[in-house]
Amino acid sequence: MTIRTATALIDFKALDNNYRVTKSYAPNSKVLAVLKANAYGHGLELIAQALPQADAFGVARIDEAIALRHAGIKQPIVLLEGFFSSDELTLLSEYNLDTVIHNIEQLNALASANIKSLISVWLKIDTGMHRLGIAPDDVSSFTQILKRSKNVKRGIVFMSHLGCADDINNPSTTLQLQLFKQLTTSENKCSLANSAAICAWPDTHFDWVRPGLMLYGVSPMLAPNKAYKALQPVMTLKSGIISIRKIAKGNSVGYGAAWTSNKATYIAVIAIGYGDGYPRHAENGTPVYINGRIVSLVGRVSMDMITVDLGEQLIDKVGDEATLWGVNLPVEEVAKYATTIPYELLCNISRRVKISLINN
Numbered sequence: 001m002t003i004r005t006a007t008a009l010i011d012f013k014a015l016d017n018n019y020r021v022t023k024s025y026a027p028n029s030k031v032l033a034v035l036k037a038n039a040y041g042h043g044l045e046l047i048a049q050a051l052p053q054a055d056a057f058g059v060a061r062i063d064e065a066i067a068l069r070h071a072g073i074k075q076p077i078v079l080l081e082g083f084f085s086s087d088e089l090t091l092l093s094e095y096n097l098d099t100v101i102h103n104i105e106q107l108n109a110l111a112s113a114n115i116k117s118l119i120s121v122w123l124k125i126d127t128g129m130h131r132l133g134i135a136p137d138d139v140s141s142f143t144q145i146l147k148r149s150k151n152v153k154r155g156i157v158f159m160s161h162l163g164c165a166d167d168i169n170n171p172s173t174t175l176q177l178q179l180f181k182q183l184t185t186s187e188n189k190c191s192l193a194n195s196a197a198i199c200a201w202p203d204t205h206f207d208w209v210r211p212g213l214m215l216y217g218v219s220p221m222l223a224p225n226k227a228y229k230a231l232q233p234v235m236t237l238k239s240g241i242i243s244i245r246k247i248a249k250g251n252s253v254g255y256g257a258a259w260t261s262n263k264a265t266y267i268a269v270i271a272i273g274y275g276d277g278y279p280r281h282a283e284n285g286t287p288v289y290i291n292g293r294i295v296s297l298v299g300r301v302s303m304d305m306i307t308v309d310l311g312e313q314l315i316d317k318v319g320d321e322a323t324l325w326g327v328n329l330p331v332e333e334v335a336k337y338a339t340t341i342p343y344e345l346l347c348n349i350s351r352r353v354k355i356s357l358i359n360n
């Protein structure tokens, strides 16, 4: 296969490897695989179907959960932010979806709903991130109401989310963990760890871990750690060279003449741009992998094209493939040059990008 336009290769063997790496970090925990934002850009149904070994899935929107049921997914599916309006409770019951409860509005709506089947609840507690979750003081009253409700299945899962687990030197993870332990008992199932906590904070694993990024083969830690070596990128984003020209010293390239060459050199145009989800703010010098080496992005990213400096010796030709990230070029590296995080690059992949499956 020759790649001519923006194509995301999705490697199922890498996904399987990353699942096993996750289990090796947290062997005694069940795995809720996080598939929000179209499975971080990798394809929602595709990734769910490739993970029959996952104990449950987590999504952020009810439409994603329903799409998974329509795709034949049988595992529990948890709405990580719960339902947004009480009308959705009928759908939760109809599609057998589990919900997070993180505020009083959701609690009241669930308790007073008229639904046919019982719903499983993950009670989210704010242990210090101060985004979602009920206050520590409200845990016992919420728990009482949920336990008495005719609509709630037995066995509430207590959960919280960590704000700084990617930084091993940040003391707030330990504080959040201590508070979480004080508020929960071994009577109930507990869940705290995202990818970073799975890799770096073993005391946070509890009954359920919730990996997202690491399943896709990207290291969740700020500083390089051993997860870098064990994880394999699931997505490799490629496209083809559509033009090569020689420019003279002092010539500028692209919109705004934002880059000027200080030498005579060869410039390649690659068929990918911000219309595909390649970051428009990628700086001059952003790495691109072509024919066994790293070359530099030069000039502004256009909607459908980028330009790279191939150097003074021409070894490449029109039609050759370029890798924008993935195998041979970690998305973590590219994210740094675009002043963003790998999460954003992955989930911004646009519909125009072809998906091509390997090792499936």
Ligand SMILES: *Cc1c(COP(=O)(O)O)cnc(C)c1O
Pocket: 034, 036, 080, 161, 193, 194, 195, 196, 210, 211, 212, 213, 214, 220
């Ligand atoms: C997104 C999310 C995760 C997964 O986070 P990663 O950093 O991608 O592992 C886990 N738990 C919750 C509640 C989330 O929203």
